[in-house]
Amino acid sequence: MRDHSMKKSKAETAETRQTILDAAARAFRANGIQATSLADLMAEAGLSHGGFYRHFNSKDQLVAQACASSLASLTDALEAQAHQHGFKAIVEGYLSAAHRDSRADGCPLASLGSELARADAGTRAAAAQGFARMADVMARHIGRRSKARAQSEAAFALAAMIGAVTMARIIDDPQISSALLDDVRQHLDAI
């Protein structure tokens, strides 16, 4: 098999795979992992469900990769945001009503947290790594004397942010929900 033979075909296959992955990452965050069927997800990607197994071995494998993919994107976005507007901007963006109200492209740790805790080892590993990397980005921009203290404060802040957004999505009353987000933001601004 020479080098650029099949090139177009391979590129198209990779593109389809990415389309499925993107649709999965959105659908899982929007509706939950268990509540999203492969048929739903493939339809959203514009394909019939039978072709799924040309690209992934199982739903579990897709879940792990979709989780890793959405966390990597989010981490990049946080990095850019922090680089331009600092640590506070990350906290404010995460604790915004906009993030609370758009699960599909928000943080999977908040939209899928308790489902991820019961997922298989691969998915849990991807989620744990995502948490660590997000905390790292935050720590690098927190502007604090010791590195250890920055990391400790970043992990604390991130856990609080995840809990706050999860709870804010449970609380129906928009005033109470937003008050919780504001509350947590104020406390995190003070650390």
Add this chain to the structure above:
Amino acid sequence: MRDHSMKKSKAETAETRQTILDAAARAFRANGIQATSLADLMAEAGLSHGGFYRHFNSKDQLVAQACASSLASLTDALEAQAHQHGFKAIVEGYLSAAHRDSRADGCPLASLGSELARADAGTRAAAAQGFARMADVMARHIGRRSKARAQSEAAFALAAMIGAVTMARIIDDPQISSALLDDVRQHLDAI
């Protein structure tokens, strides 16, 4: 129908209902709501699945009541703990490895958080009320000048605790997981 006629029978029916509710509250927290079938749950309660609808109208109704029930128990336990050992004891208990490792009788907001955010209105209302009541108990024992400030700090602390336990359950490495819990505990002790 005279007053204490049928008395024994009614009491037994109520007892069965409570058995189902207790089994549900444990099974949902242990394995998740969607992953727990009515057949599983009724078997755990020592009954066949067909009798379920003599006691509840639907799985959704059971979920809401099981959620309310486990949150009420937890709130009572927190109240007792705070009364005896103060605010710090609540935080330490919640952020303990023991709580992390025993989902079945732990806090449903941590074990079911992201599933509750997608549950029906009745369940979300029960969960939101549970959050508010837990925060109230904490606020009353936080020992702070203004009541408003105590409530704000309690809501912040509770959100952070829920996020921390959820993430600690995702992280497989027990050292890193426990370090996160310790970290959050230290920061909350300082508020």
Add this chain to the structure above:
DNA sequence: TGTACATCAGTGAACGCGCGTTCACTGATGTAC
């Protein structure tokens, strides 16, 4: 360049399975007289 064959992404029907819910039935208990 042209022709015969191989590959493989994608289709859509089908598989077995478990789900929430319904239902005809049982049998213990309570009610009526």
Add this chain to the structure above:
DNA sequence: TGTACATCAGTGAACGCGCGTTCACTGATGTAC
């Protein structure tokens, strides 16, 4: 007190349905010569 009937908690089979996964097939593309 005794007897005939009504109630209803609990059983277990059955319902329709949707799931993850498999499979025979299609047809466009790439390979061999």
